[in-house]
Amino acid sequence: MNEIILMAHVLFGVACLVTAAWLFVDVLHANETNLARIRRMSWGAAAFMWLAFLIGGYWYVTAYKVDKAIILKGPWPFAHNMVMETKEHLVIMLLLVATYLPIAAMDNLTKSKDARKLMLWVTAMIALLALAMDGEGAIISMGVKVALLPH
Amino acid sequence: MENTTLSKRTIAFGLALAVACVVNAIIVVVKEKSEAVMGGMKKVLGHHWTTHSAIVIVLFLALGGLFGLARGGRGVAMTTNSLIGTVLSAVGAAALIIIGFYLFID
Numbered sequence: 469m470n471e472i473i474l475m476a477h478v479l480f481g482v483a484c485l486v487t488a489a490w491l492f493v494d495v496l497h498a499n500e501t502n503l504a505r506i507r508r509m510s511w512g513a514a515a516f517m518w519l520a521f522l523i524g525g526y527w528y529v530t531a532y533k534v535d536k537a538i539i540l541k542g543p544w545p546f547a548h549n550m551v552m553e554t555k556e557h558l559v560i561m562l563l564l565v566a567t568y569l570p571i572a573a574m575d576n577l578t579k580s581k582d583a584r585k586l587m588l589w590v591t592a593m594i595a596l597l598a599l600a601m602d603g604e605g606a607i608i609s610m611g612v613k614v615a616l617l618p619h
Numbered sequence: 620m621e622n623t624t625l626s627k628r629t630i631a632f633g634l635a636l637a638v639a640c641v642v643n644a645i646i647v648v649v650k651e652k653s654e655a656v657m658g659g660m661k662k663v664l665g666h667h668w669t670t671h672s673a674i675v676i677v678l679f680l681a682l683g684g685l686f687g688l689a690r691g692g693r694g695v696a697m698t699t700n701s702l703i704g705t706v707l708s709a710v711g712a713a714a715l716i717i718i719g720f721y722l723f724i725d
Contacts, residue, residue, distance in 0.1 A: 521672075529666045553721045557647050560672050561640045561710060564679050571632045571683075575625055582625055582699035586633070589703050593710060 473527045478605060480520035484566060485598035487513040491569075492591040495584055498577040506587075510573035513594065517566035521559065528556060535612050542615020547608050555604040562597040565590060625702065627694025631686035632679075633702045634695060637709035639679035644716035646671055651725055 487509055494506050532552075539548045572590050575583035625633075650656045650667060660667040687694045697705075 525669070525672065529669060549725075550721050553725070554718050556668055557643065557671070557717050558714060560643050560675050561713060563672075564636050564639055564675070565710070567679070568632055568636050572629050575629050580624065583629070586625065586629065586699060586703060589707065593707075 470527065470531045473523055473531070477520050477524035477527060478602075480516045480523065481598060481601060481605075484513050484516035484520060485595055485602065487516060488566075488569075488591045488594035488598065492588060492595065495577065495587045495591065498584055498587075500578055503578055506577060507570065507573045510570040513591075514566045514570050517563055517594075517598075521563045524559070535608070538615045539608070539611040542611060543619075544607075544611040544614050547611020551604050551607045551611070555601060555608070558597065558604075559601055562594065562601060565593050565597065569594065625697075625699055627687055628683075630697050630702055631689075631694050632683035633706050634686050634697070635679050635682035637705045638682055639675050640709045640713040642678055643671075643675045644713035644720075646674065647717050648720055651720065 491506060491509050491513065494502055494509070498506060536548050536552070539545060539552075569587075569590055572583070572587050575586075577583050577587060650660055650671065657667055660670040664670040664673060689695045
C-alpha cells in the first residue's frame, strides 16, 4: 500500500508540473477563446498540488521513518540529511505558489498585459519548483536503493 | 486597450505568498536550532512538519485576507513589477535560506 501511496504522490506532482507548463504556453496566447480553459486548468494545477502534498505528507508522517533509517545506514546519508530535509520544506512553498495560481488567473488575462506577465512568472515558478521536487524525490529513492544494494 | 492593473485580491495574496515563504524559512531555522520549539511543534499536531505546514498555510490565507482589507477595503497598492519582484525575491531568498541551512549549518 505504501508504494501505491508514494506513486500517487509522484503522479499528482508531475500532473501539477505538466499543467503548469501547459498553462505557461496557454497564457502566452491568452484570448477570449482559451480564458475559461486557463482558469479551469489553474484550479486543476492547484488541486493536483494539494493532492500530491496531502498524499506525500501522509506518507512522510506515517511511513518515511523506515526509509530514513535505511538511508542513514547506507552510502548516501545526504539523501535524507540534505535532500529530504530541504524537500519537505520547499514543497510548502510550492503548495502556496500553486494555490496562488487560480487567484492570479481570476484577473482579466485577455485585457491586462500585467496579469499575463504575473501568470507567466507564477506558472514558471511552479514548473521549476515541481521539477526540483521531482529530482529530490528521485535522489531520496536512490538513497534507499543504494543502501539496500549488496556492498 | 490594454489594462495594466491587477485586482486587489491578486496583490493581497501575492504579498501574503511572499511573507509566508519567508516565514516558512525562518521557522525551519528556529525549530532546527531550538529543541523546545521542535518539541512544541511535535506536540501541537503530532509531527513538527504537520504543525509547520499548518502555520504557513493559515498565515498565507490570513494575510491574503488582511492585505485585501488595507486602505479601507481598497487593498494594498502596488505595481505589477514590484509585486513580481517581491514574490520572486521572497521565494528565492526562502529557498536559499532552507538549502543553505541544511547544506552548511545543520
